[in-house]
Amino acid sequence: GENVEQHPSTLSVQEGDSAVIKCTYSDSASNYFPWYKQELGKRPQLIIDIRSNVGEKKDQRIAVTLNKTAKHFSLHITETQPEDSAVYFCARAKGFQKLVFGTGTRLLVSP
Amino acid sequence: GAVVSQHPSWVICKSGTSVKIECRSLDFQATTMFWYRQFPKQSLMLMATSNEGSKATYEQGVEKDKFLINHASLTLSTLTVTSAHPEDSSFYICSAPQASGGAGQYFGPGTRLTVT
Numbered sequence: 001g002e003n004v005e006q007h008p009s010t011l012s013v014q015e016g017d018s019a020v021i022k023c024t025y026s027d028s029a030s031n032y033f034p035w036y037k038q039e040l041g042k043r044p045q046l047i048i049d050i051r052s053n054v055g056e057k058k059d060q061r062i063a064v065t066l067n068k069t070a071k072h073f074s075l076h077i078t079e080t081q082p083e084d085s086a087v088y089f090c091a092r093a094k095g096f097q098k099l100v101f102g103t104g105t106r107l108l109v110s111p
Numbered sequence: 112g113a114v115v116s117q118h119p120s121w122v123i124c125k126s127g128t129s130v131k132i133e134c135r136s137l138d139f140q141a142t143t144m145f146w147y148r149q150f151p152k153q154s155l156m157l158m159a160t161s162n163e164g165s166k167a168t169y170e171q172g173v174e175k176d177k178f179l180i181n182h183a184s185l186t187l188s189t190l191t192v193t194s195a196h197p198e199d200s201s202f203y204i205c206s207a208p209q210a211s212g213g214a215g216q217y218f219g220p221g222t223r224l225t226v227t
Binding site for chain 2: 034049104
């Protein structure tokens with residue numbers, strides 16, 4: 001019940017294309033789902049998050065969708081740019097408790 | 112926004128020695144802090160939850176006698192890796208929960224530990 005599965009592990013796209021990363025979880029008590037971007041040797045950086053009472057959230061080129069019934073949530077990046085290249089992690093949590101991270105997706109955006 | 116700092120940012124030590132890593136919340140108080148470990152090309156794995164004024168809670172498989180955690184004040188948690196070995200070489204990151212109103216975390220910049 002702890003783990004978060006994340007797919008794909010690597011994703012290569014051309015600049016301007018869209019990228020979609022999907023995560024599934026099993027703990028139905030989870031109510032907070034953040035997405036982080038991590039560059040090499042740096043701390044994770046929150047890019048967007050969603051709570052369980054919301055199905056979709058958008059912030060400019062980034063959107064997250066949540067399907068509570070199916071227990072999966074996805075990150076959508078549109079009009080990708082080379083600077084979007086990084087490792088992306090999904091995570092889940094119950095309230096203020098610990099974050100459980102997905103396995104990560106290495107995104108490469110080619111110019 | 113709130114800031115979490117870590118010190119040192121990187122450290123190299125010899126096998127068998129102990130290393131202390133500090134995590135500070137700079138402009139807010141944190142009764143709880145979390146310690147994560149991240150091996151190269153892997154995800155962040157929670158090691159333990161640090162609780163101010165009480166014992167830390169360790170995740171399954173993490174040796175509490177090897178990874179000593181002390182949360183002596185509302186702004187400081189320390190992680191001591193005792194009798195370090197090369198397999199302890201990793202990126203250690205701490206975090207503190209956001210204040211009420213959010214369930215997110217403020218992450219420290221991480222500490223790169225290399226044990227030779």
